[in-house]
Amino acid sequence: MDAASEEEAEQAVTLNEYLDEVEECELEADLVLGGDDGKECTYSKGYLKRQAIFSCLTCTPDGNAGVCTACSLSCHDGHQIVELWTKRNFRCDCGNSKFGEFYCKILPNKDVENTENSYNHNFKGSYCTCGRPYPDPDVEEQVEMLQCCLCEDWFHEEHLGLESSDEIPRDEEGEPLYEDFICKPCSEVCFILNLYPKSIWAVGKQLDATVKVSKDKGVLEDKPSTSKSEELMGDTSNNSPKVVDAKDTVDIESVSGGKSMLQVGNCDDSLDLNQCRESTSNGKSLLQGGDCNDGLDLNRCTENISGAKNMVQGGHVNGGSDLNRRTESLSDGTSMLHGEQCVDSLDPNQCAESSDMKVDCLLGVDIAAVSPILPSKAMFLSKNWRDALCKCNKCMEFYHQKRIAFLIDKEDSIAEYERVAKQKREANIEQQHGEELSLFNNLGHVEKVEILKGIQEMKDGFRSFLESADTSKPITAADVHQLFDNIKKKRRRDDVK
Numbered sequence: 429m430d431a432a433s434e435e436e437a438e439q440a441v442t443l444n445e446y447l448d449e450v451e452e453c454e455l456e457a458d459l460v461l462g463g464d465d466g467k468e469c470t471y472s473k474g475y476l477k478r479q480a481i482f483s484c485l486t487c488t489p490d491g492n493a494g495v496c497t498a499c500s501l502s503c504h505d506g507h508q509i510v511e512l513w514t515k516r517n518f519r520c521d522c523g524n525s526k527f528g529e530f531y532c533k534i535l536p537n538k539d540v541e542n543t544e545n546s547y548n549h550n551f552k553g554s555y556c557t558c559g560r561p562y563p564d565p566d567v568e569e570q571v572e573m574l575q576c577c578l579c580e581d582w583f584h585e586e587h588l589g590l591e592s593s594d595e596i597p598r599d600e601e602g603e604p605l606y607e608d609f610i611c612k613p614c615s616e617v618c619f620i621l622n623l624y625p626k627s628i629w630a631v632g633k634q635l636d637a638t639v640k641v642s643k644d645k646g647v648l649e650d651k652p653s654t655s656k657s658e659e660l661m662g663d664t665s666n667n668s669p670k671v672v673d674a675k676d677t678v679d680i681e682s683v684s685g686g687k688s689m690l691q692v693g694n695c696d697d698s699l700d701l702n703q704c705r706e707s708t709s710n711g712k713s714l715l716q717g718g719d720c721n722d723g724l725d726l727n728r729c730t731e732n733i734s735g736a737k738n739m740v741q742g743g744h745v746n747g748g749s750d751l752n753r754r755t756e757s758l759s760d761g762t763s764m765l766h767g768e769q770c771v772d773s774l775d776p777n778q779c780a781e782s783s784d785m786k787v788d789c790l791l792g793v794d795i796a797a798v799s800p801i802l803p804s805k806a807m808f809l810s811k812n813w814r815d816a817l818c819k820c821n822k823c824m825e826f827y828h829q830k831r832i833a834f835l836i837d838k839e840d841s842i843a844e845y846e847r848v849a850k851q852k853r854e855a856n857i858e859q860q861h862g863e864e865l866s867l868f869n870n871l872g873h874v875e876k877v878e879i880l881k882g883i884q885e886m887k888d889g890f891r892s893f894l895e896s897a898d899t900s901k902p903i904t905a906a907d908v909h910q911l912f913d914n915i916k917k918k919r920r921r922d923d924v925k
Contacts (some may be wrong), residue, residue, distance in 0.1 A: 463852025491552030606630035
């Protein structure tokens with residue numbers, strides 16, 4: 429066998445393999461494009477939370493503009509196009525002032541500039557800290573790159589600042605086990621993630637570490653579980669600041685649907701801890717930073733309120749006060765005694781006003797006072813990690829100050845973007861099949877017979893071709909052309925008859 433034949437044999441694929449490859453390529457394209465069919469410019473939809481964007485270096489060599497899928501096909505066909513995958517909060521620039529006298533063929537009337545768009549060196553065709561293009565013409569084999577979910581730049585594995593690529597969480601087949609990646613520079617902005625439980629971090633070749641968020645008010649839980657001291661301290665590695673000293677925390681038995689905890693508190697005077705453990709059926713009872721004295725019956729402190737949490741935070745309970753009177757609230761709300769002193773004469777409505785309540789910080793620290801631990805390193809986050817992020821007032825303020833509030837928006841994530849794309853793909857396929865069937869049903873009898881006859885001829889010809897083919901040799905392009913020539917000849921013979 430000569431060299432050409434050997435090379436042809438090595439490239440041979442089965443029919444099923446070919447069809448699977450076509451299906452995989454179509455799916456990959458749909459996931460990148462978000463299900464966009466490329467027929468309409470997205471400019472009229474405003475700043476989309478996420479969409480596929482392209483840069484035209486023919487029209488804007490400075491890399492300071494981006495266009496949508498439809499414009500890349502209709503307006504910039506044949507131009508030097510850079511595929512950027514997806515960008516957040518972006519509006520199509522095609523035809524605006526950055527393009528000079530060039531106008532968009534689909535929507536010519538656009539604003540002079542999209543002021544909220546942001547651009548990085550990707551728009552010039554450069555990626556990573558090394559600034560190399562992709563594909564890189566100077567390397568024989570293109571390597572996989574990772575996109576940071578904050579700056580949206582792409583990075584080579586060797587430029588992530590890791591000691592080894594083995595630190596990237598992957599399964600045994602090399603598939604990623606993380607949902608999002610944050611590059612080293614951006615991790616300095618997101619240093620508060622180090623305060624969260626270990627379950628938000630993706631781990632390689634281990635059990636699933638998917639973040640579990642309790643249905644009750646977004647309470648963080650580790651799965652698989654860690655010790656309670658680790659929960660409160662976050663990641664205690666060199667890259668994580670310490671939040672609470674483990675010796676200051678009393679571990680209390682976890683109960684159905686929630687946890688009961690005494691945090692930084694003292695239980696004295698023959699207090700029965702079995703009474704402390706009793707909790708609500710759907711929430712958490714917390715005595716946080718408080719003192720329980722004089723034989724207080726904690727059954728009354730943590731009595732169930734349906735669908736809610738009872739919290740006594742930063743307060744002092746003395747004299748056997750009946751806290752049932754202090755924490756009665758709406759059935760769908762949360763009762764909190766926050767920094768208040770409750771005495772027997774206090775109106776319960778003053779202790780537990782639900783209408784103006786504020787969400788407690790899940791981290792339990794003053795975000796403004798926490799400093800990042802340097803040096804920082806790249807972060808790999810597990811599935812659903814965004815659901816675990818605290819949404820209290822202080823944390824929300826922090827997100828906005830750092831311009832990362834998009835992290836708490838579910839529609840911002842690539843996972844959600846691809847999920848919606850799959851839904852659109854399935855709907856389009858179903859619609860296409862329905863249209864084909866409808867077209868067939870609307871044909872006349874003669875047309876239907878001709879189509880069915882053609883399909884049968886194709887099946888017979890293909891079957892005959894496979895039966896006569898040499899199984900020891902691959903099917904070549906010439907063989908396929910011969911197959912269709914034979915079908916045409918058979919059709920002409922039948923027509924003559």
